[in-house]
Amino acid sequence: MISATTYQAASVVAPTIENHFIEQLATARLSSNQQVAPLPSAYVIEKVIDVAFWASLRREEGHVIKISLAYLSPEQTRLPVVFQQRLPLTPAILTKLAPGVERPGIHIGVWEEDGELYIWGTTRSIPSLSFVVDVSEPGLLVIKHRRLDGFGKYANVAVLKGDQVKLIDENSAALEDCPAFLTSLLGAEKPFTDVSANILIQLAVSMRAHKRGGSLLVVPAASEAWQASIIKPLLYAVEPSFSGLADLVKNKETEKAKGTWQETLKREVDALAGLTAIDGATIINDNYNLLAFGAKIGRAAGSKPVDELIVTEPIIGDTEKQLHPAQNGGTRHLSAAQFVHDQRDALGLVASQDGRFTIFSWSPCKQMVHAHLIDTLLL
Structure with missing residues (x-):
């Protein structure tokens, strides 16, 4: 056991993370009768x-390590594996x-006795x-917890990368223009009773x-207006639309009864998400019907180029910025921002090769495109 902490960020964030778990566990014990985890002290x-x-x-035999540690007895x-x-x-x-x-899914169990871990x-x-502490890559740790409903991605509490510390700000979910699935990622509600949030x-x-x-790009099923922002011809249009994921959502109760819901959902999600790797x-x-892939975005006729957007990240201490889209990312980001600027009832989800992830949505309050940087929530 190491007696003194030598990674300074650990000392800095520990009291804040302890308070997070105190609040979460207190709320859970009032609202639920299910078993919840022990409270981890700041120590x-x-x-x-x-x-x-x-x-x-x-490194172990030249390989970078990836592990998950969970605090429990x-x-x-x-069915633990006990040494x-x-x-x-x-x-x-x-x-x-x-x-x-x-x-994935395996945790190293850590417990404390007489002050020793x-x-x-x-x-x-x-x-x-x-x-839970996930070691994602060298110098990158994600502090998270299993959600109260037990389903879906764990909720992130903080991300530490070297001397950079990002504490997740759950109050970001209170933004009037916050997309529903961002609210779910922040753990502000019981998210995974909302199937649409879960899928996105x-x-x-x-x-x-x-x-x-x-x-x-996520467009309304009831409108074809989005086609005005897509360059024709659409080389990879899907006609009729592919309904694998849509049918699964419609029949979710049947799949859940068979015990195959999560496995089948993951397969359909991965197949659809894989298409986004195509240019x-x-x-x-x-x-959730697939309409096209490999589509080129163009500015709609009569529309102005998007020249400014709001950029926020749901971490404590972040301040809202207004930037030109070119300052926020590359071609994918610029084209998605233009699409949402022209099609204001649509969402644009953009992943960068370096791991950055942005949701573009229209802000009725600010009357401009809002870029939500959410890669800290997806680790």
């Missing part, structure tokens, strides 16, 4: 982050364990609101995962 948070950070900078999980002997929580031990636990084993099952979040995560960059934009309607 525990600081030490786990410190050890995870130094482990992230190591073996008694608070189902006969406790292991000390050190960067060296985490590095040795990493090759066997790097698959130790590794007791691994688990795939953790209680709601469990304190999974599409965003899948788009980001293929690391080729891409654009997804040009993928277009779906708000019923």
